Amino acid sequence: MNKHLRMYGPVIAAAVAVVVLQLALSASHAPYYMTQVTMSVYYALVVLGLCLLMGYAGQASLGHAGFFAVGGYTAAVMTTCNLNAYRDAALIGWCRSVGLLIEKQDLYGHPMLCFSPWPACITALVLTGLVALLIGVPVIRLKGHYLAMATLGFGLIIHRIVQGAQVFGQADGISNVPPFQLFGDLEVNGRAAFRVQNYYIAWTVALVALVLAINLVHSRVGRALRSIHENEEAAHSLGVNTYRYKLATFVLSALFAAMGGILLTHYNGSIGPSEVSVMKSVRYVAIVAVGGMANLWGAMLMGVLLSFLSLRGVFGTYDDLVFGAILIVMMLFASEGLLRMPNWRALRARLQGKPHG
Amino acid sequence: MAETLLETRNLNRYFGGLHAVKNVSFAVTRGMIKAVIGPNGAGKTTLFNLVAGSIPPNGGQVLFRGRSITAWKPHAVAAQGIARTFQTTKLFPHMTVLENVMMGRHPRTRSGFIAGMLNLPHTWREERQVRSKAMEILADLNLTEYARETAANLSFGRQRLVEFARALATEPQILLLDEPAAGLNIYETQALSRLILRIRDRGITCLVVEHDMSLVMSISDDVVVLDQGAKIAEGPPRAIQRDPEVIRVYLGDDHAAAGKS
Numbered sequence: 001m002n003k004h005l006r007m008y009g010p011v012i013a014a015a016v017a018v019v020v021l022q023l024a025l026s027a028s029h030a031p032y033y034m035t036q037v038t039m040s041v042y043y044a045l046v047v048l049g050l051c052l053l054m055g056y057a058g059q060a061s062l063g064h065a066g067f068f069a070v071g072g073y074t075a076a077v078m079t080t081c082n083l084n085a086y087r088d089a090a091l092i093g094w095c096r097s098v099g100l101l102i103e104k105q106d107l108y109g110h111p112m113l114c115f116s117p118w119p120a121c122i123t124a125l126v127l128t129g130l131v132a133l134l135i136g137v138p139v140i141r142l143k144g145h146y147l148a149m150a151t152l153g154f155g156l157i158i159h160r161i162v163q164g165a166q167v168f169g170q171a172d173g174i175s176n177v178p179p180f181q182l183f184g185d186l187e188v189n190g191r192a193a194f195r196v197q198n199y200y201i202a203w204t205v206a207l208v209a210l211v212l213a214i215n216l217v218h219s220r221v222g223r224a225l226r227s228i229h230e231n232e233e234a235a236h237s238l239g240v241n242t243y244r245y246k247l248a249t250f251v252l253s254a255l256f257a258a259m260g261g262i263l264l265t266h267y268n269g270s271i272g273p274s275e276v277s278v279m280k281s282v283r284y285v286a287i288v289a290v291g292g293m294a295n296l297w298g299a300m301l302m303g304v305l306l307s308f309l310s311l312r313g314v315f316g317t318y319d320d321l322v323f324g325a326i327l328i329v330m331m332l333f334a335s336e337g338l339l340r341m342p343n344w345r346a347l348r349a350r351l352q353g354k355p356h357g
Numbered sequence: 358m359a360e361t362l363l364e365t366r367n368l369n370r371y372f373g374g375l376h377a378v379k380n381v382s383f384a385v386t387r388g389m390i391k392a393v394i395g396p397n398g399a400g401k402t403t404l405f406n407l408v409a410g411s412i413p414p415n416g417g418q419v420l421f422r423g424r425s426i427t428a429w430k431p432h433a434v435a436a437q438g439i440a441r442t443f444q445t446t447k448l449f450p451h452m453t454v455l456e457n458v459m460m461g462r463h464p465r466t467r468s469g470f471i472a473g474m475l476n477l478p479h480t481w482r483e484e485r486q487v488r489s490k491a492m493e494i495l496a497d498l499n500l501t502e503y504a505r506e507t508a509a510n511l512s513f514g515r516q517r518l519v520e521f522a523r524a525l526a527t528e529p530q531i532l533l534l535d536e537p538a539a540g541l542n543i544y545e546t547q548a549l550s551r552l553i554l555r556i557r558d559r560g561i562t563c564l565v566v567e568h569d570m571s572l573v574m575s576i577s578d579d580v581v582v583l584d585q586g587a588k589i590a591e592g593p594p595r596a597i598q599r600d601p602e603v604i605r606v607y608l609g610d611d612h613a614a615a616g617k618s
Contacts, residue, residue, distance in 0.1 A: 212474040219473030219480060220466055220487070223452075227460050230449035237409060237443075238527065239435035239464030248470055 007218060010297065011211055018203045022196065034199045035190070036311040037304065041202040042264040044303030047287045048209055048296065049256025054285070055294030056217055057249040058229035059140070063151035064257045065280035066158035070131050071258025072265040072275065073162060074124035076174040078115040079266075081167075082106075087113055104178075117180040117188075117266060124262050125255060132254035136247045152278065159276045173272025180266035188266040198267060205263065206300070209256060213296050225249060226294070279320045283310075286327035361423075362387040362531055362562050363439075368407055368417035370400075377403045379587040380417070385531065390553065390563045392573045392594075395583035396606060401566045402444060404583065405535050408564075409441045410434040422530075436464045440529035442520045444536045444566075450509035454500060454519050457508050458491040461526025494522050498552075514545045521552065531562040538569040550576045574598065582606070 025034045050064050083101065086092045092113075095101050100119045104112050115123075139150040162168040169175075179189035187194065188201060216222050227235040228242050236242050265271040274280075287306050291298030306323075309315065315322040363385040370378040378400045385391045393401050406412045408419055413428035420426070421437055429437075440461075449457050466487060468480040495501050498518055503511060508519060517537065524532055534553070538546045550572050557563055567573045573580060574594045582590040582597060584606045590597055597603055 215476040216470065216474045219476070220463070220468045220484065221470050221473040223456060223460060224463060226452060227449050230451060231447050233411070233431075234443065234447040234449065235460070236431040237411070237435055237441050238460050238523070239432050240460075241430075241432045252470065 007214055008211070011207060011214070014210075015203075015207060018200075018207075022199055026196065031195065032192075033312075034195050035192075036308055038195075038199050038202045038267065039264060039311055040304045040307035041206045042260045042267065043284075043307040044300055045206055045209055045260035045263075046257040047284055047291070047299045047303030048206070048213055049253035049260075050284050051288045051291065051293070051296055051299035052213055052216070052256070053249050053253040054288050055292070055296075055299070056222060056225040056229065057246050058225075059246055059250065060144070060148040060285070061151040061250070061253070062148050062278070062281045062285060063135075063153075063155035063158075064253070064284045065276050065278070066151075066155040067128055067132060067254040067257035068261035068280070069158050069162060069271070069276040070128045070254075070261070071124045072261030072271040073168055073174065074127050075117065075120045075262040076177045076265050076271050077167060078120035078123060079117055079178050080114060080174055080176055083113040083115075084111055107176075114178075117178065121180070121262050125258055128254055128258035129251055132251040133247070136250040140243065140246045140250055152281070155276070155278055155281050159273065159278065162276055163273045169272075171273060173270055173274075175270040177265055177269050177271070179269075180263070188263055190267045190269055202263070202267075205259070209259070210296060210300055217296065221245070229294075279323070282327060283320075283323040286323045286330065289330040290326060359386045359388060361385070362421070363408070363564065364420040365404075365408065366418040366420065368404065368419065369415050370403055370407055370412065371415050372403075377586050378407060378414070379585075381581075381583070381586075381588050382417075383581045383588065383591060385562060385564055386579075387530075387562050388557070388560060389578040390557050390565060390576055392577035392580045393564065393566045393583060394568075394570070394573055394580060398585075399583040400586040401583055402535060403586075405441070405533060405564075405566050408434075409439065409533055432464075435527065438528070438530035439533065440524035440527045440531075441533035442517075442524055442535055442537060444539060446513070446516045446520050448508040448516055448519055448523070450507070452508055453504065454506050454508055454511065454522075455488070455491055455495065455504040457519055458494055458522045458526050459487050461494075461523040462487040462490060464527050491522075491526055494526050498522050498525075514541055517541070517549075518552075525556070525561075529561060531564060532556060534563060534565045534567075536566055536568055538567060538572050546572055 021037070022034065025031055025037070046064055046068050050061060053059050053061055083092055092101070096113075100115060101113055102116045104114065106112050135151070135154050139147060142150055162173075163170055179187045181187040182201070186197065186201060188198060190198070217225070224235065224240045224245055227238070227240060228245060232242055261271070261275070287302050288299050290306070291300070291302040310319055361384045364383070366382050368378055368381045369376070381404060393404060395401050403412070407414045410426070410429050410431040410433065418425055418427045421439065426434055426437060449460065452460075466483050468483055472480045492501070492504065495504055498521065500515070500518060500522060503515065503519075508516065511519065537549055537553070541549060546569060553563055553565070553576055565573070565577065577594055580592065580594055580597045581588055582600070582603050589602050589606065590600045592600070
């Protein structure tokens with residue numbers, strides 16, 4: 001019981017802080033800050049997944065913006081492409097009859113037939129999972145820098161594809177992505193009227209993801225992942241299928257990124273190639289590093305904070321430079337991360353002048 | 358006749374032009390302590406790694422309970438009930454001693470990603486059992502007081518003991534010990550030999566690669582001697598001590614001649 005309190009207590013505290021922040025922002029002169037917080041929380045979802053992969057399984061990825069894009073673009077394409085011309089096709093007819101499609105009108109009043117957001121969301125997640133698996137099967141065998149290079153290559157390929165392909169809107173990206181009606185009146189919608197509601201939707205998704213991640217790292221699987229990170233050979237000799245564990249974590253973290261991509265795309269009503277740039281991937285890595293690598297709370301906090309500052313334009317035109325610099329400084333001076341949980345036992349022992357071992 | 362637990366047949370391994378293990382065949386009977394000895398570079402550790410799956414052989418077979426486990430990956434070998442320790446102790450340095458030993462329960466437990474993320478009730482139960490079993494093993498090796506200590510902070514001898522505890526936590530049928538006495542002082546070595554005998558008396562077969570002759574001769578039931586990758590002798594310790602070929606390899610031709618006369 002005590003253990004569960006220790007694990008979930010901070011989550012409850014965080015939920016309270018979220019409510020307090022909302023009340024404060026609503027009362028302040030700048031309630032629109034809430035919009036940027038909401039967006040930042042979706043970015044933090046990507047960071048959270050990457051933290052699992054980098055901090056716990058010890059695998060680097062410079063391609064997470066790619067997974068974000070696979071999720072976001074799939075959702076965007078499916079909810080905006082007009083299937084009206086194919087309405088007589090058997091497959092489309094079947095999709096309509098089971099409620100996967102919705103009828104609407106475009107800006108000029110022409111009839112449109114698109115996928116509704118739920119099937120689009122599920123397809124996007126499945127597709128991202130498959131892509132991650134396809135990339136992961138050969139790439140996860142690589143170690144260290146080679147893995148980083150391979151995932152970087154993946155990110156570059158996705159970037160070029162969305163910039164070049166007509167269906168992804170090339171440099172313009174995809175706009176007019178409809179809101180995502182979740183349940184009843186709840187919908188992921190960027191309009192000001194939905195601001196408070198979406199603030200809470202984003203945080204709920206993020207805190208649920210955080211709880212899942214916390215559970216995972218405290219489980220048998222989490223222990224096995226840390227053991228791979230600490231000494232792969234020993235972990236392997238103790239029956240840990242190191243390859244499968246790394247691959248599964250890779251796919252899981254890609255799914256976190258895709259979830260962030262899907263929800264943010266619906267929230268913004270659009271997605272563009274800037275979301276897929278390599279610098280975005282570098283940024284996620286930098287945030288995980290600042291957050292303390294194997295520190296889910298640090299990743300979450302830094303993910304929201306730094307994304308928020310960036311979205312507010314605090315870094316101005318030096319945006320990418322700031323994150324690049326952060327990464328360099330972190331690697332040079334604090335490869336364990338700034339927010340690494342202090343080792344209280346070691347600290348206490350030192351204060352009491354007690355030697356170790 | 359006791360059952361043959363582990364067997365190698367004509368095992369071969371090359372590293373480039375070096376023939377590190379040459380046609381080595383031997384068998385380990387259930388319940389015995391078998392030692393593999395030989396001078397530096399004789400191929401002892403390579404032989405060990407071939408059995409444990411760390412490297413695949415270029416030829417030959419490894420059989421466990423009559424079934425081929427040749428070139429299986431280490432995790433699959435471990436799942437069969439074969440545990441090992443390493444020549445240079447390989448603990449998880451930033452994990453606590455307890456967590457290290459809990460890792461040993463990995464092949465005996467099942468909760469996967471989904472169960473772990475959802476923290477289902479059966480995963481708690483499993484986790485509780487893992488913890489209590491690990492504590493039991495730590496108590497058995499007098500390590501209880503170090504359970505919450507970070508593994509890297511322990512002395513060298515205790516780290517080795519923790520590695521033993523971790524291997525024992527897998528409840529192995531056979532324990533492969535790679536130079537367990539390396540770096541230990543004489544008292545620690547004596548304690549170690551008592552420990553290995555105790556492990557054997559509980560029914561866990563041991564295969565020991567060792568340099569320390571006194572340890573090998575005092576505890577093992579059977580000895581295999583390797584030289585330049587090939588098996589040159591096999592038998593009980595008393596016979597091995599008198600074997601002229603073994604004496605030649607260890608002490609040189611003069612001594613071998615003197616031993617004969």
